[in-house]
Amino acid sequence: KNQVEQSPQSLIILEGKNCTLQCNYTVSPFSNLRWYKQDTGRGPVSLTIMTFSENTKSNGRYTATLDADTKQSSLHITASQLSDSASYICVVESGGSYIPTFGRGTSLIVHP
Amino acid sequence: SQTIHQWPATLVQPVGSPLSLECTVEGTSNPNLYWYRQAAGRGLQLLFYSVGIGQISSEVPQNLSASRPQDRQFILSSKKLLLSDSGFYLCACLGSSNEKLFFGSGTQLSVL
Numbered sequence: 346k347n348q349v350e351q352s353p354q355s356l357i358i359l360e361g362k363n364c365t366l367q368c369n370y371t372v373s374p375f376s377n378l379r380w381y382k383q384d385t386g387r388g389p390v391s392l393t394i395m396t397f398s399e400n401t402k403s404n405g406r407y408t409a410t411l412d413a414d415t416k417q418s419s420l421h422i423t424a425s426q427l428s429d430s431a432s433y434i435c436v437v438e439s440g441g442s443y444i445p446t447f448g449r450g451t452s453l454i455v456h457p
Numbered sequence: 458s459q460t461i462h463q464w465p466a467t468l469v470q471p472v473g474s475p476l477s478l479e480c481t482v483e484g485t486s487n488p489n490l491y492w493y494r495q496a497a498g499r500g501l502q503l504l505f506y507s508v509g510i511g512q513i514s515s516e517v518p519q520n521l522s523a524s525r526p527q528d529r530q531f532i533l534s535s536k537k538l539l540l541s542d543s544g545f546y547l548c549a550c551l552g553s554s555n556e557k558l559f560f561g562s563g564t565q566l567s568v569l
Contacts, residue, residue: 428527444506447500
């Protein structure tokens with residue numbers, strides 16, 4: 346069964362600090378992995394999308410990594426801002442399915 | 458570019474009343490369309506998906522139904538709402554390029 350596990354479940358950091366969110370998956374065959382940011386009461390917004398051959402992809406202060414061998418991905422946030430407070434969702438798409446597999450998300454709170 | 462229009466943004470309905478949530482997509486043709494529900498503080502639960510007009514697959518048996526009368530229109534319905542139907546409903550679209558899963562802005566449904 347395809348699964349995506351995210352950790353930690355929640356995280357509280359101080360403004361200006363860095364943090365790293367983890368995503369482990371058991372999706373096969375792997376097609377791509379996406380990280381989304383979801384503000385409370387809003388739809389998720391795509392941050393990065395990575396295919397099998399990509400190891401790192403950046404989007405401003407967000408940097409995603411992918412290790413297809415260990416089936417792990419991370420999302421690193423640099424110099425966090427209050428507006429980074431949100432839920433971050435890892436989504437893995439399988440080449441053999443119309444249905445992406447979602448992680449439960451990591452809830453990030455950035456305190457001033 | 459692809460955009461998703463989802464309405465209404467919030468909805469308060471009494472138990473036993475009908476429901477109709479509409480989602481329309483622009484900027485792509487023959488997309489895969491999805492309805493998700495997100496309970497407070499929880500991950501996204503796939504309810505229905507559609508790969509074409511009139512083609513609906515149900516992932517979770519319940520009193521909700523979905524229809525796709527046009528290529529870029531996806532409707533979520535219920536004849537009689539239950540208290541447990543309360544939640545945040547998201548429409549999503551995977552375009553023909555399969556590059557990115559786009560989400561609507563969501564509908565917060567409260568059944569009282």
